[in-house]
Structures are given as structure tokens and as C-alpha cells.
Amino acid sequence: MxxxxxxxxxxxxxxxxxxxxxxxxxxxxxxxxxxxGDLRRAIGNVSDKMLIQQLKELxxxxxxxxxxxxxxxxxxxxxxxxxxxxxxEALKPLCAxxxxxxxxxxELMSRRSVx
Amino acid sequence: MxxxxxxxxxxxxxxxxxxxxxxxxxxxxxxxxxxxGDLRRAIGNVSDKMLIQQLKELxxxxxxxxxxxxxxxxxxxxxxxxxxxxxxEALKPLCAxxxxxxxxxxELMSRRSVx
DNA sequence: GTGCATACTTTAATTAAGGAAAGCAAGCCT
DNA sequence: AGGCTTGCTTTCCTTAATTAAAGTATGCAC
Numbered sequence: 001m002x003x004x005x006x007x008x009x010x011x012x013x014x015x016x017x018x019x020x021x022x023x024x025x026x027x028x029x030x031x032x033x034x035x036x037g038d039l040r041r042a043i044g045n046v047s048d049k050m051l052i053q054q055l056k057e058l059x060x061x062x063x064x065x066x067x068x069x070x071x072x073x074x075x076x077x078x079x080x081x082x083x084x085x086x087x088x089e090a091l092k093p094l095c096a097x098x099x100x101x102x103x104x105x106x107e108l109m110s111r112r113s114v115x
Numbered sequence: 116m117x118x119x120x121x122x123x124x125x126x127x128x129x130x131x132x133x134x135x136x137x138x139x140x141x142x143x144x145x146x147x148x149x150x151x152g153d154l155r156r157a158i159g160n161v162s163d164k165m166l167i168q169q170l171k172e173l174x175x176x177x178x179x180x181x182x183x184x185x186x187x188x189x190x191x192x193x194x195x196x197x198x199x200x201x202x203x204e205a206l207k208p209l210c211a212x213x214x215x216x217x218x219x220x221x222e223l224m225s226r227r228s229v230x
Numbered sequence: 231g232t233g234c235a236t237a238c239t240t241t242a243a244t245t246a247a248g249g250a251a252a253g254c255a256a257g258c259c260t
Numbered sequence: 261a262g263g264c265t266t267g268c269t270t271t272c273c274t275t276a277a278t279t280a281a282a283g284t285a286t287g288c289a290c
Contacts, residue, residue, distance in 0.1 A: 009213025010138040010206060012220040016213075018133070020278075023125040036237055047279060052238060061223050072287040073236040083216075090212035091125060097205035098124025098131075101198075105127040108176050135248075151267055162249055167268060187257040188265040 016061050017087070019054045021046055026080075027095075029064060030088050033079035063087060131176050132202070134169045136161055141195075144179060145203050148194035178202060 017023060021043065028034060028042050040051055055078060058064040063084040069075040080088060098105065132138060136158065143149060143157050155166055170193060173179040178199040184190040195203060213220065 008138065008142040008210055009215065009217055010142060010210045011213065012217045013209045013213030014133075014138055015224055016220060017129075023123065023129055027123040027125060037235095040237095047281090048238065049240085049280090050278065057227070060227070061220075068237095071236095072285090073234085074238080074286085076237065087212060090208040093205040093208055094128045095123055095125045097202060098126065098128030100124065102124055102127045105131060105176070109130055112172070112175070152265095155267095162251090163268065164250090164270085165248065183267095186266095187255090189256090189267040191267060 013087075013090070016058075016063065017091070019057065021050055021054045022058060025051075025054060025058065025064070025078075026084070026088055026091065029078060029080050029084070033067075033077045036074075036076050036078065039078060058084075128202075128205070131173075131178065132206070134172065136165055136169045137173060140166075140169060140173060140179070140193075141199070141203055141206065144193060144195050144199070148182075148192045151189075151191050151193065154193060173199075 017026065024043050025039070028039055034042065036051075036055075040046060040048070043051065055064060055066070059066050062081055065079045065081050065084075067077040067079070069077070132141065139158050140154070143154055149157065151166075151170075155161060155163070158166065170179060170181070174181050177196055180194045180196050180199075182192040182194070184192070
């Protein structure tokens with residue numbers, strides 16, 4: 001019986017979007033549903049394993065919806081649930097902050113690994 | 116020359132607050148400056164190594180300020196910079212989202228580790 | 231039967247993150 | 261001298277996250 005005693009809701013929210021690829025997934029699903037392969041190409045260099053694992057978690061967390069057309073070759077479409085959209089809304093200011101300070105942050109991150 | 120090609124600002128923002136203890140640090144510094152030991156006790160079971168590492172990164176990222184009183188025994192006060200405060204502002208909606216769905220998220224997280 | 235397309239799955243290996251514990255500096259106080 | 265305080269460092273170890281690469285299933289077109 002592990003307790004996840006989140007103190008501020010921030011921890012809870014970050015537990016949901018904290019995966020390495022989840023922000024990108026949210027971003028790409030924010031305005032339109034996408035098939036798996038489409039999403040994968042959009043994100044770039046994700047491995048299948050990672051992308052699917054994160055999609056599964058997001059699905060289990062009620063953030064994304066998975067629609068299987070049961071066709072062959074397979075066709076599966078991912079989209080945000082209603083809850084996922086509220087999350088996306090809540091993320092907008094943070095996203096804006098990041099956009100505003102992006103070049104700055106990029107420099108900091110590259111310095112962090114090569115000091 | 117590694118490129119951190121952040122696509123949406125979300126990635127940039129999460130690179131800054133993505134550490135395990137950073138959200139808590141932000142949270143505790145949001146309304147008042149705090150000395151190191153004070154902060155440590157407030158957070159609970161962090162190791163010195165972790166807390167200091169994260170504080171250093173946040174300092175290098177321009178999010179927190181470190182004020183060394185140069186006394187003995189040592190007295191060092193941490194607080195948010197102006198930039199840090201804008202970050203804290205941008206985090207509020209996300210924090211609210213997390214607070215709103217906290218019990219839900221806690222359940223999901225515990226299921227994730229014991230399926 | 232061969233090959234293709236698409237959404238996964240699996241395995242093995244590497245890398246990164248985190249934790250525990252002990253130690254250090256440097257003045258003050260007894 | 262010995263102990264206390266506090267901020268910080270160091271070392272070693274364990275666990276979790278991520279990657280790369282190959283494989284599976286299934287129906288259709290040829």
C-alpha cells in the first residue's frame with residue numbers, strides 16, 4: 001500500500017505528463033486525432049516501444065482515447081479525451097513560458113551536459 | 116553540439132522543472148525564502164545530495180537565488196528569482212489541475228506499479 | 231507463395247536517476 | 261581538546277528509464 005502523498009497538485013500532474021515523450025504526444029494530439037504511424041513520424045526519433053508504452057499509460061490514465069478500426073492493415077487512431085483536453089488547457093501557460101524562454105533554456109541544457 | 120530541438124515550449128519548461136524534487140522546491144519557495152535546512156525539513160525525505168543538486172541546477176537555470184550569509188555556522192537562503200516567479204505563475208493552472216484530480220491520479224499511479 | 235503495410239511486442243543491453251551513509255569545513259562554546 | 265551547528269561533498273550501490281533492433285500478426289495484391 002504505497003502512498004503517493006502529493007503535496008501540491010504539481011506532483012500529481014507531473015506524474016501524468018512526466019514521461020519523456022508524453023509532452024510531445026499531448027502536443028500532437030491537442031488539435032487533431034492521429035493514427036499511430038502518423039504520430040510516430042510527427043514525433044521523430046521515438047522507438048516503437050517507448051511510444052506505445054507512453055500511449056498505453058496515457059490511455060490508462062484517461063488522457064488519450066484509442067480507437068481501433070479493426071482493419072487490416074491495422075488502423076488505430078489516438079485522440080485526447082475530455083480529461084486530456086482539460087490537461088492540455090492547464091498546460092498552455094507552461095507551454096507559453098517554455099516557448100518564451102526556449103533559446104535560453106536550450107543553452108542552459110547544453111551547458112549542463114558539457115561544463 | 117547537441118541540439119535540444121524543443122518542439123513545443125512544454126519540453127523546454129519540463130526540462131527545467133522535471134527533476135524529482137524540483138516541483139516541491141518551487142512549491143516551498145513560492146511564498147517565502149527559506150534556508151537550506153529549513154527547506155530540507157519541509158520537503159521531508161530528500162537526501163542532501165539530491166536536494167543540493169537540484170538547487171544548483173535551478174540556480175544555474177536562473178530560477179532560484181542563493182544568498183550566502185557567510186556566517187559560521189553556515190546560513191544560506193534560497194528564494195525564487197523574478198524568472199522563477201513567472202515560472203511559478205505559469206505552473207498554477209497545472210497545479211490546480213493536479214489538485215483537482217489528485218485522488219484519481221494517486222489511484223492510477225498505484226495501479227501502475229501493482230497490476 | 232511472396233511481399234507489403236501497419237500496429238504492436240519482445241529481448242537484451244546501455245544509460246541515467248536516485249538513495250544511503252559517511253565525511254569535511256570552520257568557527258564558537260565549554 | 262572535544263563537541264556542536266549547518267551547508268555541502270563524495271563515494272558506492274541499487275533501481276528505473278530509455279534505446280536499438282529484430283520479430284509477430286493478418287489480410288490483400290500480385
